Amino acid sequence: xxxxxxxxxxxxxxxxxxxxxxxxxxxxxxxxxxxxxxxxxxxxxxxxxxxxxxxxxxxxxxxxxxxxxxxxxxxxxxxxxxxxxxxxxxxxxxxxxxxxxxxxxxxxxxxxxxxxxxxxxxxxxxxxxxxxxxxxxxxxxxxxxxxxxxxxxxxxxxxxxxxxxxxxxxxxxxxxxxxxxxxxxxxxxxxxxxxxxxxxxxxxxxxxxxxxxxxxxxxxxxxxxxxxxxxxxxxxxxxxxxxxxxxxxxxxxxxxxxxxxxxxxxxxxxxxxxxxxxxxxxxxxxxxxxxxxxxxxxxxxxxxxxxxxxxxxxxxxxxxx
Amino acid sequence: xxxxxxxxxxxxxxxxxxxxxxxxxxxxxxxxxxxxxxxxxxxxxxxxxxxxxxxxxxxxxxxxxxxxxxxxxxxxxxxxxxxxxxxxxxxxxxxxxxxx
Amino acid sequence: xxxxxxxxxxxxxxxxxxxxxxxxxxxxxxxxxxxxxxxxxxxxxxxxxxxxxxxxxxxxxxxxxxxxxxxxxxxxxxxxxxxxxxxxxxxxxxxxxxxxxxxxxxxxxxxxxxxxxxxxxxxxxxxxxxxxxxxxxxxxxxxxxxxxxxxxxxxxxxxxxxxxxxxxxxx
Numbered sequence: 362x363x364x365x366x367x368x369x370x371x372x373x374x375x376x377x378x379x380x381x382x383x384x385x386x387x388x389x390x391x392x393x394x395x396x397x398x399x400x401x402x403x404x405x406x407x408x409x410x411x412x413x414x415x416x417x418x419x420x421x422x423x424x425x426x427x428x429x430x431x432x433x434x435x436x437x438x439x440x441x442x443x444x445x446x447x448x449x450x451x452x453x454x455x456x457x458x459x460x461x462x463x464x465x466x467x468x469x470x471x472x473x474x475x476x477x478x479x480x481x482x483x484x485x486x487x488x489x490x491x492x493x494x495x496x497x498x499x500x501x502x503x504x505x506x507x508x509x510x511x512x513x514x515x516x517x518x519x520x521x522x523x524x525x526x527x528x529x530x531x532x533x534x535x536x537x538x539x540x541x542x543x544x545x546x547x548x549x550x551x552x553x554x555x556x557x558x559x560x561x562x563x564x565x566x567x568x569x570x571x572x573x574x575x576x577x578x579x580x581x582x583x584x585x586x587x588x589x590x591x592x593x594x595x596x597x598x599x600x601x602x603x604x605x606x607x608x609x610x611x612x613x614x615x616x617x618x619x620x621x622x623x624x625x626x627x628x629x630x631x632x633x634x635x636x637x638x639x640x641x642x643x644x645x646x647x648x649x650x651x652x653x654x655x656x657x658x659x660x661x662x663x664x665x666x667x668x669x670x671x672x673x674x675x676x677x678x679x680x681x682x
Numbered sequence: 683x684x685x686x687x688x689x690x691x692x693x694x695x696x697x698x699x700x701x702x703x704x705x706x707x708x709x710x711x712x713x714x715x716x717x718x719x720x721x722x723x724x725x726x727x728x729x730x731x732x733x734x735x736x737x738x739x740x741x742x743x744x745x746x747x748x749x750x751x752x753x754x755x756x757x758x759x760x761x762x763x764x765x766x767x768x769x770x771x772x773x774x775x776x777x778x779x780x781x782x
Numbered sequence: 783x784x785x786x787x788x789x790x791x792x793x794x795x796x797x798x799x800x801x802x803x804x805x806x807x808x809x810x811x812x813x814x815x816x817x818x819x820x821x822x823x824x825x826x827x828x829x830x831x832x833x834x835x836x837x838x839x840x841x842x843x844x845x846x847x848x849x850x851x852x853x854x855x856x857x858x859x860x861x862x863x864x865x866x867x868x869x870x871x872x873x874x875x876x877x878x879x880x881x882x883x884x885x886x887x888x889x890x891x892x893x894x895x896x897x898x899x900x901x902x903x904x905x906x907x908x909x910x911x912x913x914x915x916x917x918x919x920x921x922x923x924x925x926x927x928x929x930x931x932x933x934x935x936x937x938x939x940x941x942x943x944x945x946x947x948x949x950x951x952x953x
Binding site (some may be wrong): 683684687688689690691692694695696698699700701702703705706707709711712714715716718719722725726729730732733735736737738739741742744745746748749750751752753754755756757759760761762763764766767772 | 784785788792795796799800802803805808811812815818819822825826828829830831833834837838841842845846849850853854856857859873874877878880881884885888889901902903904905906914917918921922926929933936937939940941943944945947948950
Binding site for chain 3 (some may be wrong): 488
């Protein structure tokens with residue numbers, strides 16, 4: 362009974378923090394992109410624009426909720442939820458501190474990939490249920506891109522699994538304890554550097570973020586799969602995208618950067634710093650790089666990243682043998 | 683501890699639902715999905731037996747069944763796409779003539 | 783406790799399967815099948831096969847059903863099936879009666895008197911210590927190595943076949 366109560370409390374804490382982080386990630390992104398484009402980001406609503414997410418939330422809540430004429434009502438309402446739920450339940454297996462993990466499943470990494478592959482459904486169903494050309498094409502393109510890059514994402518991580526010998530995220534973090542020669546920490550980024558790079562690129566593509574965001578760029582397909590969505594459903598899609606971004610950053614920190622490990626500061630602070638570094642990197646990429654054309658994107662995923670990930674697995678296997 | 687026959691009964695039920703689906707529906711895609719349901723019912727039987735016979739051969743076989751099912755779905759859907767291009771329908775009742 | 787989970791997952795799987803067969807629109811059928819697959823993954827976890835449950839979700843719910851949805855949407859077959867050829871009620875009745883007969887025979891004739899053969903080596907306690915993934919991996923790459931390689935050939939053949947079949951003929 363106590364176990365149940367403790368777990369429920371942990372879930373509530375993590376979910377609350379994630380949702381709060383998602384809201385303020387929108388602020389952070391706009392501020393950082395603004396700074397990189399030599400302008401202020403949001404700065405009017407509250408000090409430094411810190412109340413901007415709240416203003417956005419209020420605006421979205423009061424917007425008119427439109428459902429297109431011949432849209433499939435049930436699926437139209439279901440799709441945003443189907444996108445947000447997988448984004449949130451990834452956090453169930455990520456270790457935030459030495460004993461602060463909601464559940465330590467011994468197939469933790471497989472669970473993460475299972476849940477990540479479920480994120481495709483919300484997008485493809487949203488595109489179809491909107492009964493609109495732009496939405497359908499955008500949804501199909503987005504989901505085809507996500508499915509293609511899932512392969513290299515999973516393969517890039519197999520090197521880490523081979524190196525650690527376990528699929529459990531807690532054990533992967535604990536396998537990165539200690540250091541070589543007392544200076545260089547035993548983080549997986551050093552033996553698995555190519556895996557790390559492939560993971561970064563694949564997770565960018567998996568998140569439908571720049572430079573791989575053709576399917577939702579305003580100049581291309583109106584707004585892609587969420588063209589016909591308004592008000593809270595649109596907010597759910599956005600929350601899902603940012604929650605996925607935080608999850609990708611948390612995964613990268615856990616798998617390659619040693620999770621919560623670090624010398625002086627408390628473990629949770631280290632973890633948050635590493636996740637913040639990755640989120641900053643994702644926002645930086647968005648502000649800096651032009652986007653890929655769709656066929657360039659697919660060609661890159663299948664002909665460059667997938668062979669590179671396979672080569673990484675083979676070289677790691679050869680080195681471990 | 684749920685006994686073995688409960689799992690077997692459930693998977694037999696799922697299998698029969700799949701068979702009825704294949705036999706009665708006319709839409710090629712739904713027939714395909716019913717076939718997938720049958721394969722899954724068999725998978726459930728394998729895993730149940732693997733647990734109660736304390737052997738992992740059942741789970742290994744489930745791996746193979748899943749692989750073959752994935753391959754079959756890929757080829758089957760390609761066939762349906764090719765069929766749709768010529769016949770303009772996926773209703774299996776309307777595709778009776780060998781001539782294109 | 784385990785019975786509650788089994789009944790919950792089993793009921794969801796059974797109802798979703800029946801709903802899948804009865805739907806008019808292929809998209810709703812696909813969605814109900816995904817629900818049935820989820821319930822089945824829950825049953826796998828109940829049976830202690832965690833690796834199989836995760837792989838089941840990744841392969842079936844995450845890839846195969848997405849493929850189904852793609853094909854349905856690309857060929858625009860999602861609207862309700864209004865084709866004139868209706869399902870003959872005779873077929874449904876005969877099918878349901880036969881299915882009921884099979885289930886009844888199983889429940890009465892086989893059911894609780896099932897007698898199992900000799901046990902293997904992997905009882906649940908051993909599995910809990912060794913780990914399901916590790917044990918399955920060991921067997922897969924030692925005793926079942928040749929079937930494993932053969933399945934990779936099957937997948938290659940299927941890939942090539944699917945690409946050739948679905949290609950547009952260049953006039």
